[in-house]
Amino acid sequence: MVGLGKFILTHYPSFSIKILITHPPYNAGSTGPYMNSVSATTSSITFHQLPQISSPLDISSPHHETLAFELLRLNNPNVLHAIESISNTCMVHALIMDLFCCPDLSVAMDLNISAYFFFPSGAACLASILYMPFLHRNTNKSFKDLKTILDIPGMPPIPSTDMPKPTLERNEEVYEDFLNASIQLPKSAGIIVNTFESLEPRANKAILEVEQLKEIAVGLERSGQRFLWVVRSPPSKDQTKQFLAPQSLICMIYSPKVFWTERKTGLVVKSWVLQVAVLNHGLVAGFVTHCGWNSALEAVCAGVPMVALPLYVEQRFNRVEEMNLALPMKESEDGFVRAKEVEKRVCELMNSEEGNLVRMQALKMKAAAEAAMSDGWSSRVALSKLVESWTRGRDKLHETVKL
Template identity: 50%
Template sequence: MATIVLYPSPGMGHLISMVELGKLVTKHHPSYSIIVLTLIPSFNTGATAAYVRHVSATFPAITFHHLPDIPLDPLLYPSMEAIIFDLIRRSNPNVERALTSISLSSNISAFVIDLFCTPAMPIAEKLNMDVYYFFTSGACCLALFLYFPTIHKNTTKSFKDVNTLIRAPGLPPIPPLAMVTPLLDRTCSDYSDFLVFSEHLPKSKGIIINTFESLEPKAIKAIIDGECVSGGLTPPLYCIGPLVAGGDGLHECLNWLNSQPSRSVVYLCFGSLGVFSSDQLKEIAIGLEKSGHRFLWVVRTPPSNKKEDRFVRPPEPDLDMLLPEGFVNRTKDKGLVVKTWAPQVAVLNHESIGGFVTHCGWNSVLEAVTAGVPMVAWPLYAEQKFNKVVLVEDMKLAIPMDESDGGMVSAKEVEKRVRQLMEGEEGQALKEVAKARQKEAAMAMADCGSSRAALAKLVALW
C-alpha cells in the first residue's frame, strides 16, 4: 500500500493540523495510508498523548510511530522553541531508522514535514524520498518566511531595534515589533534556526498550506509569482484548507450556550498554551462585567515565575482566588467561566456565539473563519502579533486589542473592544466580512472547490 509519512512538530497546534491533513487525504484518496512520526516530549506541549490515543481509536487509516523521547534539561535552554528545535535535531537518527523500517513494508510516496522539522530533510534525500513542507500558519506568514532571507541580507539591525515598517511582497506593512517573536533578536539561536528553515523551504518538492485561495489572495499570488524567493525558484504551492478538527459536542458550556440568545455571547479563549497573570485576569473580568455583554471565558492558571515550570502542565485554576471577589456570582446570569479547556470548534459554531476574543493562533483563526465569527485580536506569542496585523489590516476580520506600554490590557480597553465587536458599526462590518469568508471556505472544500482541486493535483503527483 502507498503510504504518506507525516512529521509534525510536537506542539499541539502543529500536530492537530497535520493530522487533519492525514484525515483529508484518506477521506478523498482511501488507497493511501498515513503514518505520523510523533515526538511526545517530557515537557508540556498541551494534551498531546490523549489526543493521539483518540485519533488512533477513531481513524484506523492513520497510525502513529512514536519516536523515542530524548531527555533534555529545560533549564539549559533560553526558550520553548530552542528546546523543541534541539529535540528535533537530536531525533534525526530515530527518524532515519523509522523511515527505513516503514519503507521495508510500504511504498513511501511522500515525506511531509513541519517547518520546525527541517533538520530531517537530508535524511529523506539520503533515502531518495520526496520532501514536502506542510506549513501550519497562513499564506501571509509563509510569504514572510520565504522573504525572510532577503530581509536578513539587506539589514544589519535586529527587528526589535528597527523603527521603520517591514515591507514584503503580498503583505501589508508590518510594524517591526509585530514580527514573529523568535525573529526579533538576530543574535539569538532561534533567529538563526528560523533563517535556516526559511532557506530550506524553496528546496522542497512543494509546500502544502492550511489556507484557501480567496482568504489570502495577495500573499498567495506573490508566492506563486516567485516574488518572495530571491534568485531562486519557488516550489509549487498547494492551498488545501481550511482544515479544522471536528467539534466535540459534550461539555457543560454547550448546554449553557443553548439557553442564550442568538449571536449574543462573546467567547474568549487563548490557545493551548496561552496564559495571563492574575492581574491581567482581573482586568479582563472587570472589562467583561462593565461591557454588560454575555460571555463564555476559558481561564487557565497564571504562569509561574519559575523557569522550570514553563515545561510543566499547570494545575486547574482557582477562580475564587484569581477573579475579583463575587465576580462569578454577580455575572452568573450573563457569563460562564470555564476552567482550562472548552470544545472550541463546537463553541464557535454555536448559534449563540457573536464574537471571539482570540490569541490569533492560525488554527483558531481558521475555526472562526469557517464558523463565520468576527474577532478581537489579542496575540500572545509566536507568529500571533503578525497574524493580528494581517487579520486587522488586510483581511478585515478583526479589531485590535491594544496593550499599554507595560504590556497590560486595561479593563477599559476590554470593555471598549467587546462593545465595539458586539454592538458597534465596526463590529457589524466585521460580521458581514466573516459571513462572506465562511461561504468561501465552504466552497473551497466542496467537491469542485479550489482546495479539493489542489489536493487532487498533489495526490496525482504522489
C-alpha cells in the same frame, strides 16, 4: 498532523498514514490514549514511536522553539531508521513535516523521498519566514531594534517588532534556528499551506499574565455581555520551569462572585472546550481571540466576528482586523490592554455600526470558505494536484499547495 491525515484520507481513502512520534524529556505527558482513539476510529492512521533520545537537552533556554529544534535534530538517526523500516513493508510516497522538523529534510534526500513542509499558520507568516535570509543580509540589527516598517512580498507592511517573537533578537540561538529553517523550506518538494481548513477541534490555549487576565476580567464585567471564558494559569516566572510540566488550570483570578452569583453574565471554564463546536453554536455572536491562525480560521468558517488581541508568535501577522473581520484592541504604552479598551471593543462589536459591518463581512467570508472547500474549488483541486503528484511520480515539482 492527525487533522491533515484525516483530511487527505477523506478524499483518498486508499492511502495509509504513519505518524512518527517522539516524546521530549521535559513535559512528557502521555499521548497514548489519544493515539489509541485515533487509530480505533481511523484505522488508516497509525503511529510509530521513536526511541527516547539519550543526549541531554539544555532546558535553560527561555524559548521552547529552541528545545523543539534541538530535540528533532537529535532524532534524525531515529527518523532515518524508522523510515527505512516502514519502507520494507510499504511504499513511502512522501514525508510531510512541520517547520521544526527541517533537519529531517536531509533524511528524506538521503532516502530519495519527496519531503513536504506542512505550514499550519497563515501564508503571511510563511512569507515572513521565507524572506528572513534577505532581511538578515541587509541589516546587522535585531528586528526589535530596527524601528522601521518591513515591506515583505505577499503581505501588508508590518512594524519590525511584529516579526515572530523568537526572531526578534538576532544574537539568540533561536534566531539562527529560524534562519536556517527559512533556508531549508525552499529546498523541499513543496509547502502545504493551511488557508481555509479547520483541521482538528482543540482548545484555545493562549497564556496570559495575571495582570492582563485581571484587565480582561474587569472589562468583560463592565461590558454587561454574556460570555464563556476558558482560563489557564499564567506561565511560571522561572523560565527554566516553563516546559517541565503542563500548565495547571485556574478557576478565576478576579471576583468570581461577580460572574457566577451576582450577575450570572459569564461562565468561566477551568479545563478546556471544543472551540469549533462553541463557535458554531447559534447563540455565539462574537469571539475575543489571540488571533492564532487556527482560531482565526475557525471563526471565519463559523461566520463569527472577532475582537483581536494578538499576543506572540505569528499572531500579529494574522491581521483579521485589516480584512474587516475583527475590531482591534489597542495596547497601552506598557504593552497591556486595559479593561476600558476590552469593555469598549466588546460593546462595539455587539452594538455599533462598526460591529455590524464586521459581522456582515464575517458571514461573507464564511461563504467564501465553504466554496473554497467544496468539490471542484481551490482547496479540493489543490489537494488532488498534490496527491496525484505522489501517485504519478511527478512529486519533484517545487510549488506551494494551498489547502
